[in-house]
Amino acid sequence: MESNQSNQHNSLLASEADSQRTLYPYVTGTSVVAIKYPYVTGTSVVAIKYKDGILMASDMGGSYGSTLRYKSVERIKPVGKHSLLGASGEISDFQEILRYLDELILYDNMWDDGNSLGPKEVHSYLTRVMYNRRNKFNPLWNSLILGGVKNGHKYLGMVSMIGVNFEDDHVATGFGNHLARPILRDEWHENLSFEDGVKLLEKCMRVLLYRDRSAINKLQIAKITEEGVTVSQPYSLKTFWGFSAFQNPTVGAEGSW
Amino acid sequence: MFRNQYDTDVTTWSPTGRLFQVEYSMEAVKQGSAAIGLRSKTHVVLACVNKANSELSSHQKKIFKVDDHIGVAIAGLTADGRVLSRYMRSEAINHSFTYESPLPVGRLVVQLADKAQVCTQRSWKRPYGVGLLVGGLDESGAHLYYNCPSGNYFEYQAFAIGSRSQAAKTYLERRFENFTNSSREDLIKDALIATRETLQGEKLKSSICTVSVVGVGEPFHILDQETVQQLIDTFELVTEEEPPAPEPSSEPAAADQGGAEQAAGAEQGAAPDEGVAPMDI
Numbered sequence: 001m002e003s004n005q006s007n008q009h010n011s012l013l014a015s016e017a018d019s020q021r022t023l024y025p026y027v028t029g030t031s032v033v034a035i036k037y038p039y040v041t042g043t044s045v046v047a048i049k050y051k052d053g054i055l056m057a058s059d060m061g062g063s064y065g066s067t068l069r070y071k072s073v074e075r076i077k078p079v080g081k082h083s084l085l086g087a088s089g090e091i092s093d094f095q096e097i098l099r100y101l102d103e104l105i106l107y108d109n110m111w112d113d114g115n116s117l118g119p120k121e122v123h124s125y126l127t128r129v130m131y132n133r134r135n136k137f138n139p140l141w142n143s144l145i146l147g148g149v150k151n152g153h154k155y156l157g158m159v160s161m162i163g164v165n166f167e168d169d170h171v172a173t174g175f176g177n178h179l180a181r182p183i184l185r186d187e188w189h190e191n192l193s194f195e196d197g198v199k200l201l202e203k204c205m206r207v208l209l210y211r212d213r214s215a216i217n218k219l220q221i222a223k224i225t226e227e228g229v230t231v232s233q234p235y236s237l238k239t240f241w242g243f244s245a246f247q248n249p250t251v252g253a254e255g256s257w
Numbered sequence: 258m259f260r261n262q263y264d265t266d267v268t269t270w271s272p273t274g275r276l277f278q279v280e281y282s283m284e285a286v287k288q289g290s291a292a293i294g295l296r297s298k299t300h301v302v303l304a305c306v307n308k309a310n311s312e313l314s315s316h317q318k319k320i321f322k323v324d325d326h327i328g329v330a331i332a333g334l335t336a337d338g339r340v341l342s343r344y345m346r347s348e349a350i351n352h353s354f355t356y357e358s359p360l361p362v363g364r365l366v367v368q369l370a371d372k373a374q375v376c377t378q379r380s381w382k383r384p385y386g387v388g389l390l391v392g393g394l395d396e397s398g399a400h401l402y403y404n405c406p407s408g409n410y411f412e413y414q415a416f417a418i419g420s421r422s423q424a425a426k427t428y429l430e431r432r433f434e435n436f437t438n439s440s441r442e443d444l445i446k447d448a449l450i451a452t453r454e455t456l457q458g459e460k461l462k463s464s465i466c467t468v469s470v471v472g473v474g475e476p477f478h479i480l481d482q483e484t485v486q487q488l489i490d491t492f493e494l495v496t497e498e499e500p501p502a503p504e505p506s507s508e509p510a511a512a513d514q515g516g517a518e519q520a521a522g523a524e525q526g527a528a529p530d531e532g533v534a535p536m537d538i
Contacts, residue, residue, distance in 0.1 A: 115364065115395070120356075121356040121357070121358050128354075128355050151396075
C-alpha cells in the first residue's frame with residue numbers, strides 16, 4: 001500500500017532516479033512533489049569576450065556539501081565545433097546535460113549537409129531544457145555559461161537553473177557574479193588581447209580563490225575562436241596569504257569569532 | 258479484362274519492378290495547374306497558374322508561406338498540398354522555438370520526403386498526390402527543391418511542375434545558366450515568361466497567376482495582384498504573346514507501355530525515358 005503510493009508520486013512528476021536526491025515530499029493541492037537538492041557541486045565559472053573569441057575559466061573543485069571532496073572535475077567542455085560550455089552547480093546534472101548535448105551534436109552531424117548548430121542555437125536549446133525541467137519541478141541544478149564563435153560572430157550567454165537566460169560581454173556564475181563581475185565591469189574592453197584576457201580572468205579567479213571558500217587553487221582556462229577550442233591543462237595561481245587583512249580577519253567584526 | 262494486376266495497392270511490385278500506385282500519384286502532379294520555381298544566388302521566385310474549377314468559383318491557393326525564409330508552390334491535389342504545408346509550418350516553427358534560428362531548407366525537405374516515402378511502403382496508406390516546389394534561404398544560400406509523391410526530392414536551379422510544365426521547362430532549360438547571377442527583377446520576369454509558356458496562347462493576366470519571392474533581406478511573400486499586373490505590363494509580356502510561338506513545346510505523348518488506364522489528360526512528352534519507371538521526376 002505504502003509502496004504503491006510512492007510509486008504514484010514518482011509516476012506523476014519524477015522518474016525513480018530522482019529519488020536519490022529527494023529531501024522530503026512536498027504537497028501542493030492534489031500532487032506530491034519531491035523537493036531536490038544538489039549533492040556534489042562546482043563553484044563559479046567566469047567568461048569574457050576578447051578580440052578573437054571567448055575565454056572561460058573555472059576551478060576544478062567538486063564540493064560534497066561544504067566538504068571539498070573532488071579536486072579534478074572538468075567543468076568546461078567543448079560542444080560541437082563552435083561552442084564551449086561551462087557549468088557550476090550539481091556535477092551529475094552537468095554530466096546529464098553533456099549527454100543531451102552529445103546526442104544533439106551527433107544528430108546534427110548526421111545530417112552531413114554543411115549546416116551546424118552554433119553557440120546561439122545551443123544556448124537556446126539549453127534554455128528550453130532548463131526551463132522545461134523547472135516546469136516539471138525537477139530542475140537541473142546548474143548555472144550554465146555558453147560561449148562560442150561562428151561565422152565571425154562572438155557569442156556569450158548564461159542560463160540559470162530555472163531557465164532565465166541572457167547574453168553579455170562578460171558573465172559569471174555563483175560567487176563570480178558578486179566578486180568577478182565588478183572587476184570585469186571596470187577592466188573589460190572589446191579589444192582585449194589573449195594575454196590580457198587571461199590576465200583579467202586570473203585576477204578574477206584569484207579574488208574568488210581568496211574569498212570563496214569552495215574555490216580551490218587548481219583551474220582551467222579555455223579558449224574558443226574561429227579556429228577551434230582549446231582547454232588548458234590544470235594549473236595553479238600564485239597566492240600571497242600574508243596580507244594584513246588576512247592576519248586577523250575578524251578584528252573589528254563584533255560578535256564573530 | 259484484367260488490365261493490371263499490380264496496381265491495387267502501393268506496396269505491390271509489378272514484375273517489371275514498378276510500383277504503379279506511386280506512379281499514378283506522380284501523374285496526379287501532372288494534372289494540376291503548373292507551378293514554377295527558379296533561383297539565383299540570393300533569391301528564389303515561385304510562381305503558379307491559378308485555374309478556377311468552374312466559372313462560378315474562385316481558384317484555390319497554390320503558394321504557401323511556410324516561414325519567413327521558406328515558401329512552397331504546389332501542383333496536384335491541393336488538399337494534400339495544404340496538409341503538407343501545415344506539416345512544414347509546424348516543423349519550421351518548432352525549430353525556431355527550440356533553437357531561435359531558422360530551419361535549414363534542405364533539412365525540411367528531407368523530413369518532408371521521408372514523410373512522403375512512408376506512404377509508399379504501407380499497404381493501408383496512399384501516397385500524397387501533390388508535388389511541391391520548396392524555395393528558401395538559409396546559411397548556405399538560396400535553394401529550390403522539388404518534392405515528389407514517391408518520396409524522392411531533387412535540388413534545382415529552376416524547375417516547373419504541373420500541366421503543360423514541359424513548355425516552361427523548355428524555356429528554363431534555355432536560360433537557366435544565367436539565373437545564378439540574375440537580379441530579383443530578372444528572376445520574376447523569367448518566372449512570368451515561364452508561366453506564360455504553360456498557358457498555350459491564353460493571355461497572361463495577374464488574375465490567373467501568383468508570384469512569390471524570398472531572398473536576402475526579403476522575407477517570403479506573395480506579390481499582390483496589382484504588382485504582378487504592373488510587372489506583366491512593364492515587361493510587355495502580353496505583346497510578345499504571338500511571336501515566340503515556334504516552340505517544340507508539348508506534344509501529348511502519354512506513351513506508357515506498362516499498361517494502366519492512364520487518365521491521360523494534358524500530358525507532356527517524356528521522350529528520353531519512355532517506358533522506364535518515371536521514378537526520377
